[in-house]
Amino acid sequence: MTTDLFQLVLNGLLLGGVYALISIGLTLIFGVLEIINFAHGEFLMLAMYATFWLFQLYGVDPYLSIVIILPVFFLIGLSIQRITIQPVLNSPPLNQIFTTIGLSLILQNVALFFFKADYRTVKTSYSDLGLNFAGLIISFPRMVAFILAMGFIGALLIYLKTTYTGMAIRALAQERRASMLMGIDVYKTYRIAFGIGIACVGAAGSILMPIYFVFPTVGSLFVLIAFVVVILGGYNSLIGSLFGGLIIGIIEGFSGFFISPHLKEAVYFIIFIFILLFKPTGLLGRK
Amino acid sequence: MTHYGDVRALQNVSFRVEEGQVVSIIGSNGSGKSTTLNTISGVLRCSSGSILFNEEKIDQAFPHQIVDAGIVQVPEGRRLFPYMTVYENLKLGSFNSRGRKTLKESIQEVFGYFPILQERRNQIAGTLSGGEQQMLAIGRGLMAKPKLLMLDEPSLGLAPLVVEQVFETIKRINLQKITILLVEQDVFQALALANWAYVLENGSIMMEGGAEDLQNNPQVKEAYIGV
């Protein structure tokens, strides 16, 4: 019995790495641009489809396709920001909310139109591979997913800490006026931050493809989880998203065991609402 | 002329700053001192008039372009990056292309002016004392390798002794051939340091003159306190 529990928790933890990667993109966008990207999940979905088609049509291994997906999605992020988000950055929140919602609607249904509603999966030689470790079976794709996700998050954090542009992004999130006065091009930095956020979720899509299946509304599923992670970890803390993702993964494992696997989503939604109402800054967030 | 939102913040404000000088703008609250600096920095747009820097028009430029041109502002209230360390704040100061090339030397220079910053180089900026924060803010401004350094009320919220120190340092900076435009509420310090001063009241220049002359002028006091 306990091995089952540990198994579920382990699986959850590994998946939690991917949650963290998706959420960190959201947190970055919210921290810098101060908008909630309601279309975040749709970018995940698009990345998953891209990975799927690259595999299906050209036999590109999903993990290898990250090499293409990452820069492409970065550019997509830059363009979308400039075209749809930039114009409403100074508008009331209503406009901002509906811009990304409109985007979400469009992307979802474009996918529905072109790809149909069928579930697609990627089956590689290692899809079912499992490693045995102390009596627990670690699914190979999940392990790779975890390692890659952590790797990307680590790279992102280092980038933000050491490079000029990365520091500019952090600066802009903390203190806008001074950033301007230090010679930081605010609009360019907004674009880059958004681009990075989308690139993150793009990479997450590729990583996720071997362990999950894609359909046009898969984004909604994951983005809601991402929202919970962001709020749990602290809406302006990147490290918070990291830990939040892992914690949610573990909670998922637990609730899958103790409560019906179908209701596990309800569990973290209730957590979500509780945090919003009683501790809006989450675990590591600042006022 | 600058509109702040729809408030007519500045009206018909004209002044010049000669290279190598220290020019002070003094005036009571709400007179438009910060607005003036922010207009020069490009944060606010002036609705009429022009700004010339080294004979070049800069009034339509973006803030980051103004920094590139060599005008750097140390804003009112310091506005440090509160969750970053002293070192990171300074490094961000050198964001523009000129500054990046000279990162290492500039940091040494700043530590030269403010040894305490070197001691605290890994401390989070938000936890520094008021005086240390002001020093960091000035240091950050210097990292951008300015030709014209504008300071907005550096004495705000500081103890008198610290104010003395700060102004001492500003003098030293000026001796290094950096032009200073100083906006201050502390009239005495502002006039003690400056070559030339302008008095701003309710958005317009009320009088100007050599610092010596203004120091003994009872009209200045009236401008501030109204009696």
Add this chain to the structure above:
Amino acid sequence: MTAIEKEFPPKSKAISGMIGLALLAVIALPLFIKNEFYLDLIVMIFFWATLAGAWNILGGFAGQISLGHTAYFGIGAYTSTLLYLNFSLSPWIGMLAGVGLSVLVAFVVGYPCFRLSSHFFALATIAFAEVLRMLSAYWRGLTKGGLGLLVPFKPGFEYFMFNNKLAYAYIALTFMLLMIFVTWAIKRSRFGFYLISLREDQDGAESLGVNTHRCKTVALIISVVFTSVMGTFYAQYFQFIDPEICFSISLSIQLALLSIIGGLGTLLGPVMGAFLLTPIDVLLRGWLGGVFAGLNLIVYGAILIVAVMYFPIGVGGWLKIRWERLLRDRMVTPPIPLKMGMASSLLPSISPGGDKTDELPLLRVRSFGKHFGGLHAVRNLSFHINRGEIVGLIGPNGAGKTTIFNLISGFYSADSGEMEFQRERITGLAPPHKVCRKGIARTFQIVKPFNNMSLLENIMVGVFCRIKDPWESRKEALRIIDFVGLGRHQFSQASSLTIADRKRLELARALATKPDLLLLDEVVAGLTPKETTGLMSIIKSISARGVTVLMIEHVMKAVMTLSSRIIVIHHGEKIAEGTPAEVGENKAVIDAYLGKGFRRGK
């Protein structure tokens, strides 16, 4: 009184006539449609119009963007259906039960969410609706989960099911007309003004006595009632419900979309949106079928983005502006000249016989302290204000003056110290609307009129603090408008005013709440000397009529001329107090403003 009688332009009779005709046309319309397809279309139009209108009350008027309204739709649908299936309870009663449950849920979940900022509020509402969707999908014992519930067809009024679609059309029409009526009633009532004011500027509304939290809650409940009712209607019309239909986020988005396109916060905007978009939607689906599934949503998404970027006011909003311009052009009568008798309405709520030189102070502050993090904004501050005085509050930048105002008016709570007003302890009285009702009004340093209201309406929000009836309130507001000299602008949008006029409006608005103590925050900042003089004379008149004034000012000439007494604040502490002349010579004051060395330099 002719100006007031001429409120409505002479053409109003013609306009009422037109509205009556339009109403008759709409009511008669279903009778003339024999084609099933088009009749169904009409039903759907009325259906969506009601739903969108319900959302508009909360989202458009109150400005609270809920993206989880589908939750209440689903509760309504499932409650009535389950009660009917399990207990043979008439769906009409089930509908009422659904409403009851929805309101309860709204109160429990929605009410605390109002504390959140817009983005997070929207997020919370989405999450909440999702929880309900999951619950209904997996609680198979109760709801049959994803299989959905079938309502077996049994025609009869008590079963809320009919053979003829015409009946459904009229029921939906009735609900729509009811919704329009409720919206109209809200719009012209005090509640409606309060909703719009809190949407425009919540702090400003609070300072004028609006209980924003309660207003939002009432708006939510009204909105939820209609949404729940239409949920039941849906169940009875389509006779099939499942979690995907009833708790779908697309429904929530659609409601918002219709309101935005039609015109947020307008009376008929959502209706227009429904009339415009529903046919397009139904026709698209009918023609293109399942092949092009989702195409309509792509179009919706694009429309949404374009709409919020370029046409945020929607069709209805555009029409509303045209209408108001029409009204304004008709107002050619001159403003009422101020007569002595009218001025009496501006006296504060104390009896006119109140002694102007009352012994005890009107306001007494003792040892106020307030810190933010480690910074002491206000420290050990004590002062008093006597009835009838004009007191100036001055001090260098960052001295803590606005903090003091925020403490007095209830926007901040003091960490230490106490405050007495009219001999009553009001320390820590919050939220700000309570302080306003006690008789303390304030203006704000950065003037923020309620932009989407006319000047008159702005002031009416203030008047509503003491007068509940809209007609009386309007009359009072007209008097105040003339008192401050803005008569010719009464129908102008607040956003089109010059800065000087906006300052007057801010003053008028605060004055409208009939305060005993008026706090003015830098009210002459940024004005030309001429404008300053004008405003100063208004302040003098206000004082002459018995209102005590405490003003923060930097424009020294103004404050020194007007005030009988000055209090000087520096670093959050009082450093001097006295007549303007005394304060002007005070050493500590000169040091604070000009720097310690200045006197030496003299």
